[in-house]
Amino acid sequence: MLVTENERLEHDIGVWIERFGKDRSGLIPVLQEIQRKYHRISEHAMQVVADRLGIHPVEVFSVVSFYSFLDHRPKGKFVIRLCRTISCDMAGKSRVAAQLRSDLGIQFGQTTPDGKFSLEWANCLGMCDQGPALLVNDQVYTRVTPAAVHEIIEACRRTFGVYALEAKHEEGHA
């Protein structure tokens, strides 16, 4: 059966609302699930969530705009957030930043054209003693060096596209 993107989204929202409760307090967990699966909270998603929870769409938009881990614009599959606060800065954040920029070919605040990577600044990740620190989605990396940046990005790339196929292929042979 053919299922449109919006129908799939509506179905998912229904499931999450069932799980997290059908009132205002279920809003944030539902939004986090949407963000995790769809890498964005679309206009339509906000309105469906508002309708199901009995609140106004603009209230959902207000919440989405407040939290930097929620976004209504499309974000990459991997969101890399580099800590920019003072101890990471002193531990060599700028070199890591330069490496990230040149490896991904984008500036901070941008998403790669293939929609796989987004690059963002983060404020303190609480890893001040192990700087520079960065986050890839939920995973924390510490004492990151420019060389490590390359490895981190490659590790991400191995999970999709032709690399993933190759990996599967090798598994099959082994």
Next chain:
Amino acid sequence: MADILNNDTSRAPVSQTGHVIPVPEDEGMIGAKVSLTIDGQEVKVPMGTTILEAAKKAGIRIPTLCHHPDLCTAGLCRICVVEVEGMRTLQASCAYPVHQPMKIHTHTRKVRQARRHILDLLLARHYGECYACARNNNCELQSLAKEYGVDMFRFGHPDQPMVEKDTSSHSVFRDMNKCVLCRRCVRTCIDLQEVGCLEVAGRGDQTKVVTFLDKPLADVVCINCGQCINRCPTGALRANDPTDEVWAAIDDPTKHVVIQTAPAPRAAIGECFGLPPGRALTFEMNTALRLAGFDRVFDTNFTADLTIIEEGTELLLRLKKALVDKDGPVFLPQFTSCSPGWVKFLEHFYPEYIPHLSSAKSPQQMFGAVIKTYYARLHGIDPKDIVTVALMPCSAKKFECNRPEMVDSGYKDVDYGLTTRELAKMLQEAGIDLPAMPRSDFDDPFGTATGSGVIFGATGGVMEAALRSVIELVVGIKVENLFDHCDIIPLRGMEGIRYMELTIPKVGEVPDLLKPLFPSWDFLNGVTVKVAVAHGTANARKVLEDLKAGGKMSECHFIEFMACPGGCLGGGGQPIPTSPEIRKARAKAIYDEDSAYPIRKSHENPAVLRLYQEFFTEGPCGHLSHKLLHTHYTPRGKYIP
């Protein structure tokens, strides 16, 4: 489910209501009252009263900005800070419930300095020349700046706009350069009206008041009620002002400019000329309008009376269909359709209930159609040379007259909608001192209307007017026999939802006007007519939810809805400020005017009867009346594409 009539306070979520200690019922209880010393003055207040209210009681004024008597506590602008002895920091008096004896100082050096800093900070992000602002001289930020002697901008002052104005809506213009983020509009839109068009987005210095995805106001679910305008402390929100176009029409000698004035602006326009709320200037305004250059001054109440006949007939037809014919679905209760904000609210949120809405146009639109057809023919004026202006207490009326379907006369039925504030500005521009004007009557052929038309301006008025006529036309007895002095008191007041039942004791002769539609009234004999009144769309929502759940409201036959709290007299085009007291005073002015009229029932209006004899000869709800006086609605839904 709780009784719908107990008028619980707002549905606002707990997170948005301030921290409040409930005021004890028995104030004589030990510990129920606390004594405070405010600026050396002793005052005893019930526990849980805020410092601000306590100070008000003691006659001490504390400045406020984000606080509003109609809205929940926000406590975010910090202008109202005071010093409480024994506390390290200053406290926001609007959000501090008193729970123990304390000593408070409202204007120490520390307090004054803090307030001045807050103002300087607000002004650092406030762009706009006061001279060119609609709220010049009526701006809370401006008067605070004056009070606290802002002489220089300590933290800078923008010299050019930071964002573009949003002028997409027919009714409400937003200039976010002037916004001070007090969130009064947000609280109005979400809590008071439950429309939910405006909210705060972003965080920190990126915070701003936005619509859904920051879209233009015309593209989102806004009902144009303008309540946000009435509560904005600055000029960030204002109504779309067509005064230039109106002046141009007046100055054009080929144009015949006609103005119709609604009842609510007359009861409030004096406030723009320094009078206290509650003095109606109906007849002074007639003189002033002619002096300003309008060719004819008509009374919207004329078509309010016409509305009663049309809408009342429609109701009787629906009842007949339900009780006698029993063919096909009957949509009862019937909803009133006079309030364009309410109509748009229904179109957006409850489109499935559109068949319940009376198809009768609002008085404003009826008048526009009658002027450009009947009046034009009577006086031999080409309707294309007639410019109809409507003086309304309402910003949604501006949207209504621009609805694409409102061209039944062959021309735009109503060309411009003016609000009370805009007319006051026009009169001031013309150098007219309104309160000092001699009194004069409305122009023929419509003349002065009835008291029933006047009370359209207050919540419950349409229902009262309708009942007055229904009683006389159906029962055949004088209303005075049932209700003292024609005043149907249960329908008056400011409770959010009101309900009334009336059993028809006997039926009389069918009057000639309705003979073609009803052979006899027998089907109404002994029927208990159930009616309800709701004002403010938050209450409208409650009624509709009750209706959906099959509650008390689903048994009603006729429900009056008004989008604005208090009805038209609290409309989005009325003078600023507004508060429950001001609205009460305006309501009193309207009911006083009603009782002073010689004719107080719509069906006795001689001009209306003549209109049916000469023009709408098929009678109410006839073919021509359906063409000119009735309309249809658009299901809009709440999803924004």
